[in-house]
Amino acid sequence: MTRPIDGAALLDDVEAFHRRFNVFPTEAAYVAVALWDAHAHLLDCFDSTPRLAFLSPEPGSGKSRALEIVETLVPRPMVAVNASAAALFRSVSGPDGRPTILFDEIDTIFGPKAGDNEELRGFINAGHRRKGVTYRCVGDSQTVTPFPSFAGVAVAGLGSLPDTILTRSVIIRMRRRARNEHVEPFRAGLHEPEGNALRDRLAQWAEAARGFVMGAWPEMPEGVTDRPADVWEPLLAVADVVGGDWPERARQACVTLVKASQANDKGSIGIRLLTDLRDHVLIGVDRLPTVAILDRLNALDDAPWADLGGRPLDNRRLSKMLGEYMTADNEPIASRNIRTSGGVLKGFYADDLTDAWARYCPPPPRP
Template sequence: MSDQTPTPQGQPPGTAEDGAALLDEVEAHHRRFNVFPSEAAYVAVTLWDAHAHLMDCFEATARLAFLSPEPGSGKTRALEIVDTLVPRSMFTVGISASALFRSVSDGETRPTVLWDEIDTVFGPQALGNEDLRGLINSGYRRSGGIYRSVREGENHRVIKFPVYAALALAGLGDLPDTIMSRAVIIRMRRRAPNEQVEPFRQRIHEPEGHALRDRLADWADSVREKVNGAWPELPEGVSDRPADVWEPLLAVAEAAGGHWPERARAACLELVNAAKANDKGSLGIRLLSDLRDVFDGAERMTSVAILERLLAMDDAPWADMDGRPLNSRSLARMLGDYVTEDNQPIKPRNIKVAGSVLKGYYAADLADAWTRYCPPHSETSATSATTATAQVRPLFSVADEVAVADRNPESAPASEPDLTPTG
């Protein structure tokens, strides 16, 4: 496709914009420059672009997250195209909590925030940034806000400042769980040789995107009363936080009409289920899920047998936990954070095996944690060792050298492992 592709001219003056046709054009604009991983992704991103023009009609705004395991996967380009379509765009690769707060706290000039390289803020090498995380989470709901003490003469008064704003993010790896649960997640990947896109030339194509942006704004004004307070039909099984995330996008689809409501519900179901399947939760939840697979209906298992099977999982982090394999001590520490049905910490217990007594675990002790924390088997998927390893460092200290028995589970003693936290 050449750079001289005609710009859509929209509806004749004085006629109502066809919402479905307009969203089709917005989607086509993305397809010219972006390769998304699925049809559902094109639908979700298009609806997100449109919802940014109707922010005050909704109780919440989904975060849009373009994530990938490797650079060069089209995340920045995705944000650049979104940038041309949303109102009052603020594109950044870094912003302080104070600057972000001041930018979004004025409802009249509130921007649509597009944040690239977010992994430098929340990635494994990043530290702190709790203020930013709190601000991002608070801005998800229209009722959310940040409290500040404001001086008035000799006195101080606590004032709640609104921070509700649309936010799209792009980065490597994953984001904190609290942000992930508030986001429509698009798992980007590098283009295959047969996936071709048109080169994006800002001075040529940005005006085309802005023309669509202006038409989206006009259409949004025409349907604002219809969208405000709407209760769109949700796919069966979508509830709680996923429902909050998708309701604005589904409301936009229903306002547009045509094939968009059906496409939106299908995309919602696909991406919500994909998010559940890829939800790593925490390293502890990953361990519980893998233990459930390891037990596979068994009543009890020795620590030796459990470790042997965990370490044999090719796609799991257990064989390389910050440079060393999972051992009986770290296994006990991790499981000790969870409790049995009787609200007692999960601990290894004695198991008689061929005349010997070894330490191990009973499925009955793990059952309550499996029920509470693990997704159904059909929603469980493999997760990468690379991401999980970032959570491993607190489990080991320099002083906690692995004992011979821990390096060689076959020689592990029957005594209770030392559960004293390391410094």
């Protein structure tokens, strides 16, 4: 009789394997990546799968190495460098089983010089949910045919990702190793078999754990809701099943990485505008003329307003951007007359913005 596999001890081993070759920025990152490796073996148990994103501002930060280690641990890895959307959806729906797709140098696909990759972006977006499909025209008659897109996806690249992918990802912000940080050199011929042995143990454990994971609704940490909850639900379900200290560590990691992603996420340019108006412009006043608002916005350090496509934010664009949001009375935010000592000027009232601030902006900074 085969002895049951201790899931907590197995995840300890997976984490230790990563620690031999990867320097992640936080303890939370090791926990999250080990859970993601395990969840890839249980994809059929979940309604959604988070993307795993290793991102950094500069080369030489260990992103590709992290992806290489993940490759040894997940089922049916498919390294997709410059792969087309057509190749990917045919692989996902192919007879050999669903692959785990690994994108290195994702910035060449979604970066500023990458050109139009909407079809590939659409595939990655659709594939995070079980019901996600990609539609293609097939055959001489060009019949519209749905192809499944649901697959685990891990990426590595410079810079950032489109918001639609970033918000569906567990984000690991990689950085170059410091002089006092050391890792074991990774030799594929020597170390891949070790990773593959762990992969086989994960697959064996997953078969036994499938019934416990299916339909699980893990308790979320306080404050983790909506899309972050969707991202972390499969990982917390895995942690709860393996037991040991993993349920507690997983929730600590969840809170840490969700807060980090929110701190790094400036949101859309519209949300950035609303937030800057609240935190830096309309402070201590209930109204302000447009000319004064523009002066204050364009003078802000580390803000985009002084250079939007080579020109500073102007009255017309400010009105257009704010007009996309609504007041508490469900009317578009618009400039109104403000009486000043010099006459009547157009400007904006804080009361018109309070509802949009509450709905879209992150919490204000503490004094």
